[in-house]
Amino acid sequence: MxxxxxxxxxxxxxxxxxxxxxxxxxxxxxxxxxxxxxxxxxxxxxxxxxxxxxxxxxxxxxxxxxxxxxxxxxxxxxxxxxxxxxxxxxxxxxxxxxxxxxxxxxxxxxxxxxxxxxxxxxxxxxxxxxxxxxxxxxxxxxxxLLPGTNSSKPAPQHRHDQLRIAFDGDAVIFGDEGERVSREGGLAAFAEYERSRAGEPLSGGPFRGFLDALHRLQAALPTGLDSPIRTALVTARSVPAHERVIRTLREWGIRLDEALFLGGRPKGPFLEAFGADIFFDDSQHNIESARGLVAAGHVPHGVANRR
Missing domain, CATH: 3.40.50 (Rossmann fold)
Incomplete structure (x- = not known):
């Protein structure tokens, strides 16, 4: 054993x-x-x-x-x-x-x-x-880990008994290459870059190791809706940039229970609907969208945080 x-x-x-x-x-x-x-x-x-x-x-x-x-x-x-x-x-x-x-x-x-x-x-x-x-x-x-927008009190506790953790993709789970392409060439260049590399796994970001450890724990517990842990990818990516993400997670052998490809929509309402106990993102803009609704952890990594 x-x-x-x-x-x-x-x-x-x-x-x-x-x-x-x-x-x-x-x-x-x-x-x-x-x-x-x-x-x-x-x-x-x-x-x-x-x-x-x-x-x-x-x-x-x-x-x-x-x-x-x-x-x-x-x-x-x-x-x-x-x-x-x-x-x-x-x-x-x-x-x-x-x-x-x-x-x-x-x-x-x-x-x-x-x-x-x-x-x-x-x-x-x-x-x-x-x-x-x-x-x-x-x-x-x-x-x-930032307090809510209105006070230093904790973000609202959610109704779920499960531990629910949500992650941004680029510059958190994955490297920031996609964000660099988007900033340099715009969304059209980003979409083409991802489409042409759909079969190439993304590089790992700062949270890959934690995701591996969490997945190892999750794999030893009941699966499906009975699992005490539920995870979600909440990303600004949209079709066709989704394929590379899915293939990368498959290559890594990592399971994420839910994946939300929002195409730039504000993340806060979706995180509240998911019932996240914590959400990790490299973008201050996305953190501001989430604060007050869920506990929001800013990951100061990647091109979005370079000065």
Whole structure:
């Protein structure tokens, strides 16, 4: 029997995405790290409210409940710029909410991303864009997880018991070659480029490794509508640019449950209809369309993010 513990799905997450720490973060920005630490100690017994990624984390950890012995398990690791001392409030809140988070790295104000790879993380979620960019440069799938448009409260929780994850294609699952062609030559040039290369697999993007790990987990669980995980590709591509995407996923041996080829339509309403717990996209425009409807993770990768 395979050793499930040897091949887990590991998600590293920052404390600001797991819990609502905006009040204390405001203290940090206005008064510095010492005032922040004092604030956290003085509120040590005040439980933190769930943050933008809390529903996602709860569903991820819930996949371990009742899963087959041979299935890879899911581990969530806390990566925080807090010190261990000021982070005690965070662990008190983790215990209160019954989250099975056992490992953590507290960097006391220093960039924490160097610890992400030693933990073997398949995905890193943070509210700090610099940490996310550094993690991507180190080869780890990463996204800046943004609050909703109206407040710092989490995006609405959805009615689905399934964990539902949606991905953009180009510059997220795949490389950004299609976006580069589109920007340089326009949509007609992009359509011809993709049509002429329909049989050539696309290159892998920063989230290919995470998608592989997620697919490995999904394959060990019930399939179809009974699966506890459901995935979707939500892309601005349209016919005829769809064929290369389908053939690439077939070549990789990856299953995505749903595929939405929107031809440039706003993605937010479709993500809400899918009931995404989280959506990953490289375009700030698409993130703005999704924010407030679902948790939206910006992937600062590819030509759309070059300055």
């Amino acid at each position: 395979p050793d499930a513990a040897a091949n887990p799905l590991i998600v590293a997450i920052s404390s600001r995405t797991l819990f609502d720490l905006e009040d204390s973060h405001t203290v940090f920005e206005a008064e510095g790290i010492n005032a922040y630490a004092a604030f956290q100690r003085s509120h040590e017994d005040d439980l933190l409210a769930p943050g933008i990624a809390f529903p996602l984390v709860r569903k991820l950890l819930g996949l371990n409940d009742g899963s087959p012995p041979e299935a890879p398990h899911v581990e969530v690791i806390l990566i925080s710029r807090n010190s261990a001392d000021s982070g005690l409030r965070i662990f008190n809140s983790i215990a209160h909410h019954g989250l099975s988070i056992k490992r953590a790295a507290f960097s006391n104000g220093a960039p924490p991303f160097p610890y992400i790879r030693p933990f073997g993380a398949d995905l890193f979620l943070s509210a700090n864009a610099e940490d996310v960019t550094a993690a991507l440069a180190a080869g780890v799938a990463a996204a800046t």
